[in-house]
Each structure stands twice: as structure tokens, then as C-alpha cells.
Amino acid sequence: MKKEDAELEDISLSNILRSITYWPRIFRLLWETHKGYLLIIAAINILQGLTPVVALLATTELINSVAKSHQQGTFEAIGWAFGVYVVLGLFSQCLVLIENYLNPLFEKLLTNRINILIMEKSIQLSLAAFEDSDIQDQLQRARQETSYRPYQIFSSIFTLGTSLITLFSTVALIVSWNAWVAALLILIPVSSFFSFLRLGKEEFILSYKRAPRQREAWYLGFLLTKDSTFKEIKLFQLGSYLKARYEKLFQGFYEEDKKLIRKRSLISLFFEIFYQVMLGAVILLILWTAYVGQLLVGNVVGMIQATNLTHGTSQGIVQGILSLCNHNLYMKNLFAYLDLEGKRSTLLPSSSLEFDASTIETVEFRHVTFQYPGRDVPALQDISFTLSRGETIAIVGKNGSGKTTLLKLMTQLYDDFQGEILINGISIRKLDIEELRKRIGVVFQDFVHYEMDTRHNIGFGDIDSIDQDDELLQAANQAGIREMVEGLPQQLETRLGLWFEEGHQLSGGQWQRIAIARAFMRKADLYILDEPSSYLDPEAEKDVFDKFYNLVKGKLGIFITHRYSSVSFADKIIVMDEGKIVEQGSHRKLIKEDGIYAGLYHLQASSFVMNEDENDA
Numbered sequence: 301m302k303k304e305d306a307e308l309e310d311i312s313l314s315n316i317l318r319s320i321t322y323w324p325r326i327f328r329l330l331w332e333t334h335k336g337y338l339l340i341i342a343a344i345n346i347l348q349g350l351t352p353v354v355a356l357l358a359t360t361e362l363i364n365s366v367a368k369s370h371q372q373g374t375f376e377a378i379g380w381a382f383g384v385y386v387v388l389g390l391f392s393q394c395l396v397l398i399e400n401y402l403n404p405l406f407e408k409l410l411t412n413r414i415n416i417l418i419m420e421k422s423i424q425l426s427l428a429a430f431e432d433s434d435i436q437d438q439l440q441r442a443r444q445e446t447s448y449r450p451y452q453i454f455s456s457i458f459t460l461g462t463s464l465i466t467l468f469s470t471v472a473l474i475v476s477w478n479a480w481v482a483a484l485l486i487l488i489p490v491s492s493f494f495s496f497l498r499l500g501k502e503e504f505i506l507s508y509k510r511a512p513r514q515r516e517a518w519y520l521g522f523l524l525t526k527d528s529t530f531k532e533i534k535l536f537q538l539g540s541y542l543k544a545r546y547e548k549l550f551q552g553f554y555e556e557d558k559k560l561i562r563k564r565s566l567i568s569l570f571f572e573i574f575y576q577v578m579l580g581a582v583i584l585l586i587l588w589t590a591y592v593g594q595l596l597v598g599n600v601v602g603m604i605q606a607t608n609l610t611h612g613t614s615q616g617i618v619q620g621i622l623s624l625c626n627h628n629l630y631m632k633n634l635f636a637y638l639d640l641e642g643k644r645s646t647l648l649p650s651s652s653l654e655f656d657a658s659t660i661e662t663v664e665f666r667h668v669t670f671q672y673p674g675r676d677v678p679a680l681q682d683i684s685f686t687l688s689r690g691e692t693i694a695i696v697g698k699n700g701s702g703k704t705t706l707l708k709l710m711t712q713l714y715d716d717f718q719g720e721i722l723i724n725g726i727s728i729r730k731l732d733i734e735e736l737r738k739r740i741g742v743v744f745q746d747f748v749h750y751e752m753d754t755r756h757n758i759g760f761g762d763i764d765s766i767d768q769d770d771e772l773l774q775a776a777n778q779a780g781i782r783e784m785v786e787g788l789p790q791q792l793e794t795r796l797g798l799w800f801e802e803g804h805q806l807s808g809g810q811w812q813r814i815a816i817a818r819a820f821m822r823k824a825d826l827y828i829l830d831e832p833s834s835y836l837d838p839e840a841e842k843d844v845f846d847k848f849y850n851l852v853k854g855k856l857g858i859f860i861t862h863r864y865s866s867v868s869f870a871d872k873i874i875v876m877d878e879g880k881i882v883e884q885g886s887h888r889k890l891i892k893e894d895g896i897y898a899g900l901y902h903l904q905a906s907s908f909v910m911n912e913d914e915n916d917a
């Protein structure tokens with residue numbers, strides 16, 4: 301059985317009710333959001349709970365005072381009752397106004413707090429967790445509805461509290477007349493409780509199972525609305541196809557929703573008819589009692605109002621409990637995401653973490669094997685090599701041979717490997733990774749285009765130096781783009797990309813050099829470039845490599861490339877094939893050995909010669 305199905309099996313009535321155990325956590329969340337607002341809103345709700353019954357008594361008194369003052373021949377009794385009636389009305393309106401002022405503010409703060417919690421958790425998660433589609437579904441569920449659910453829980457709890465106060469006070473009034481009628485008025489709405497609870501559960505399961513499809517719908521929308529995908533979709537004429545796929549998903553959602561909404565309407569209709577018949581009977585009984593002279597006119601009005609109020613409130617309470625159970629289920633999603641284990645799987649207790657040197661002197665892989673979660677074949681097998689300060693390593697090999705994976709392990713984006721990775725002779729498992737990462741400057745193949753200004757695009761390499769123009773320009777210089785940056789309309793302040801106003805679009809190669817400048821910005825010991833020349837013209841490529849060799853002099857440098865012309869200057873070349881190191885050594889040594897590297901090197905060199913020969917011919 302899939303994990304997800306097992307979880308859904310678990311959604312029983314008792315489990316739904318048990319989800320009330322989330323309340324303390326929800327209250328903590330509310331409390332941490334804004335203590336002052338929370339307390340004021342709570343006080344207003346208690347007062348609002350008492351207002352209806354006081355208003356009801358005031359109305360009863362007002363009507364009866366008319367009869368009394370008529371008998372006594374003075375207006376005084378009406379004056380008093382009228383005064384109390386008006387002040388009460390004013391008071392309850394003031395409460396509504398204050399509540400209307402505070403509620404939206406509190407809601408915004410709460411939504412923001414939850415979004416921040418979700419973001420904080422996302423920052424903590426490992427790459428392996430982030431690439432897990434189950435976790436992506438969980439994130440989708442957490443983000444989808446939970447941003448507004450806690451606020452609804454909050455207002456439902458208060459409305460429930462208010463309604464209970466109203467109910468008890470009104471029921472007390474009716475009990476003084478007829479206890480059976482009071483019991484009946486409470487019991488009628490309770491009869492619908494289980495039907496609506498079942499429906500709530502169905503709605504939740506539907507929304508739970510929908511998360512993967514909903515992510516797909518989001519993704520289709522993304523493909524159709526983003527500039528980065530626009531060119532391909534236009535030229536391959538995929539627009540209508542993708543739109544149709546989106547519409548099909550939407551239609552599925554719509555049909556499912558329609559079925560449930562129809563079911564809800566039918567159940568509501570059935571119970572509404574039942575309530576109305578019972579209410580009619582109760583009101584008839586009140587009128588009969590008045591007819592036989594056991595109730596005053598004012599009390600008849602009061603009693604009818606009390607009946608309607610009791611009925612409305614007890615119905616509201618049942619609905620309130622139902623929606624609380626429902627909201628709680630959604631909160632389970634949020635808490636499940638927030639409780640995900642975000643730490644390194646191999647992490648030692650924080651007290652034993654160390655980073656014993658301010659510099660990286662050596663990096664050693666000792667018989668490292670690694671398999672991606674959910675894959676049968678290891679991406680890396682028995683990898684061993686050493687890199688020391690002052691050296692540069694080039695990693696070459698076919699697509700999919702494991703080059704990038706090796707870098708991901710070195711930077712601890714994945715930590716669940718076998719063997720040992722040693723930094724300065726210490727196991728990477730014992731190191732404080734955040735400290736280690738401060739010593740590494742890296743450009744990945746799929747580097748980020750930050751749709752922000754050039755200052756941030758380069759300065760993100762060392763956020764503490766973001767205001768140091770000379771350092772930013774020096775990094776730009778090392779990446780060979782100083783002139784380009786200085787030529788931008790607002791130099792470092794020029795926004796890059798076209799997502800926002802006044803954005804300035806760069807070419808692929810220029811973006812890549814910005815990413816290289818970002819890596820160079822870091823005051824690192826180890827610089828890693830994954831295919832840094834994939835977008836560069838030959839002249840730019842040579843320039844970048846010259847500068848890279850210069851920069852890493854006396855430090856450690858690793859780069860991956862498919863261009864063998866840049867490789868020969870590296871101190872050591874590692875050749876990978878199907879997750880294994882098949883050759884390693886200097887360019888000269890590998891050429892002499894005449895193995896895979898020599899073959900690939902000559903193949904690339906000869907293709908240039910061949911092209912020249914063909915051109916000559």
C-alpha cells in the first residue's frame with residue numbers, strides 16, 4: 301500500500317476528533333503572531349457572546365414597559381428601557397467595528413508567519429528531500445490551503461466560544477419556560493453532525509489526493525506564462541497542447557468539486573426542511589401558551605426570538621465543530637511539512653561538529669559510493685582521489701558518468717554516501733557544513749539567473765560584501781565582464797532579466813560569466829566550476845580559464861568540462877565513466893597511456909583538423 305493511501309485510511313472519525321490535539325500548537329502559533337491582537341479579539345468575542353441575550357432581554361423589557369407605562373400613565377419606564385436598548389445597540393456596533401479593524405490585520409500577520417515557517421523549513425531541507433516528489437506534494441498541501449486555515453481555526457474557535465455563551469444564556473431563558481423545548485432545539489442540529497462530518501472527510505481526501513495533479517496544473521501554467529519557456533513553446537507550437545492538458549486537469553477538478561457541492565446541497569436541504577418543521581411546531585406551542593394566557597406579549601416576542609437564536613446558534617455550533625475538524629485535517633498537512641526531518645542524515649550531535657581550520661588544505665575521496673534515492677544503480681562507485689592546496693583538477697567524461705554528482709557530494713548537497721570524504725584529513729560527517737560552505741565558491745551547470753540588480757547577482761557570492769563596489773568589480777574583472785558591467789545603463793544597479801520593470805536582458809554567456817563572478821566573489825579556498833564554458837565563445841572560454849587558473853593559484857580548483865582544449869593545463873585530470881574513475885593523472889601521463897582520455901582528446905582535436913581540411917578542399 302502506498303504511504304499516502306495508508307495515511308488516508310487513518311482518517312477516521314475518532315482520528316478527526318483527535319486532531320484537536322493540534323490546538324495547543326495552533327494557539328502557540330496565534331500567540332506568537334501577535335499577543336495583543338489575540339487578547340483583544342478574545343475579549344470582544346466573549347462580550348459578543350453575551351450581547352444577543354442581553355439585547356433579547358432588553359427587547360422583551362422594552363415591549364413589556366409599554367404595557368406597564370400605559371397602566372401607570374407615565375413614560376418613565378419606557379424611557380429607561382429605551383435608553384438601555386439604544387446604548388446596548390451602540391456598544392455591540394462598537395465591538396463589531398473594533399473586530400473588523402483587528403481581524404484582517406491579524407489574518408495578514410498570521411498568513412505571513414506561516415509562509416515564513418514554510419520558507420524556513422524549505423531552507424533547512426536537504427536537496428535529496430527537496431527532490432522527493434512526496435515531499436513536493438507535502439509542500440503543495442502545506443502551501444495550498446494552510447495559509448488561511450489557521451486563521452479560520454482561530455475565528456472558528458472564537459465563534460464557537462461566542463456561540464456557546466449565547467446558547468447557554470438563551471437556553472437558560474427557554475428552560476425557565478419549557479425544558480423539553482430547549483433540549484429539542486439543541487438536539488435538532490446535532491442530528492446532522494455525522495452526515496456533515498463524513499462530507500468534510502470526503503472533501504479532505506479529495507484535496508489530499510489532488511496535490512500531485514495540482515502541482516502538474518501549476519507547472520503547465522508556469523510553462524505557458526514564463527519567458528524562459530516561451531521561445532520553445534512558441535516554436536514547437538506546444539501552446540494549444542499544453543493549454544488543453546491544463547484544461548483537462550481543471551475539468552477533472554471541477555467535476556469532482558461539483559459532485560461534492562451537489563451532495564452538500566442535498567444534505568443541507570434535507571436537514572433544513574426537518575429543522576423548519578420542528579421550529580414551526582415549537583413556535584406554535586409558544587403561541588398556544590400565550591393564547592391560554594400563560595405568557596405576556598413581550599415574552600412571546602422574546603421567546604420566539606430566543607427559539608430562533610437557540611436554533612441558529614446550536615446549528616452554528618455544530619457547523620463550527622465540523623469546520624474545526626476539517627481545518628484541523630489541513631493543519632495536519634502543515635505540521636507534517638514543518639516536522640519533516642531537515643537535518644543531514646549522517647549528522648553527528650552538534651557538539652561534536654568541528655571545522656578545525658580556517659582554510660581547506662586537502663580534499664580526499666576514499667572509496668566513495670553513492671546511489672540517488674529511488675535509483676537502482678549507483679551514480680558513483682568506489683571513487684578515490686586527493687586534491688591538495690595549489691592543485692587544479694579537471695573532471696571529464698561522458699554525459700551521465702557522475703561528474704556533477706561528485707561535486708554535489710563534495711559540497712554535501714547529498715550526504716547519504718558510503719566511504720569517506722575527508723577535508724584536511726577530517727571526515728566531512730564531522731564538519732560544520734555551513735562553515736565548510738563558506739570556504740567554497742561554486743558555479744553549477746544550472747546556475748541561477750537572479751532577476752535582480754547586478755550588485756546582487758554578483759554580491760550573492762559573499763553577501764557581507766554586497767556594498768563593496770570595488771570587490772564586486774574585481775570579481776567581475778576576474779570573470780572577464782568588468783567592462784560589460786560598467787557599460788550597463790546603471791552599472792551595478794542595473795536590474796538583470798526581463799521579469800521586472802527596467803530589466804536588462806543578458807546573453808547566455810554573459811549570464812554565465814555573472815555566475816562565475818558570483819563564485820569568484822566568495823573568499824574561498826576551493827573553487828568549483830561545472831561546465832563553465834558551455835555558453836562561452838572560444839575566446840571567452842580561454843579568458844575564463846586563464847583567469848580561473850590565476851585565481852586558484854595557491855588554492856584548490858576543480859572544474860568539469862567537455863572541452864578538452866582547456867583541460868591540459870590542469871594538474872590532474874580525472875576521467876569518469878559509468879560512475880567510476882577510469883583514469884587519472886596529468887595530461888601528459890594520460891596521453892602517454894593512450895587510454896580513453898587520449899582517445900577523446902585526439903577525437904576532439906582531429907574534428908578541428910578535419911573541418912579545416914574539408915574547408916580547404
Ligand SMILES: Nc1ncnc2c1ncn2[C@@H]1O[C@H](COP(=O)(O)OP(=O)(O)OP(=O)(O)O)[C@@H](O)[C@H]1O
Pocket residue numbers: 431672673675679697698699700701702703704705706745
Ligand atoms: N537528482 C537526481 N536524482 C536521481 N538520479 C540522478 C539525479 N541527478 C543525476 N542523476 C543520475 O545520476 C547519474 C550521474 O549524473 P550526473 O549529473 O552526475 O552526470 P554528469 O557526468 O554530470 O553528466 P553531464 O555531463 O550530462 O552533466 C545519471 O545517470 C543521472 O541520471
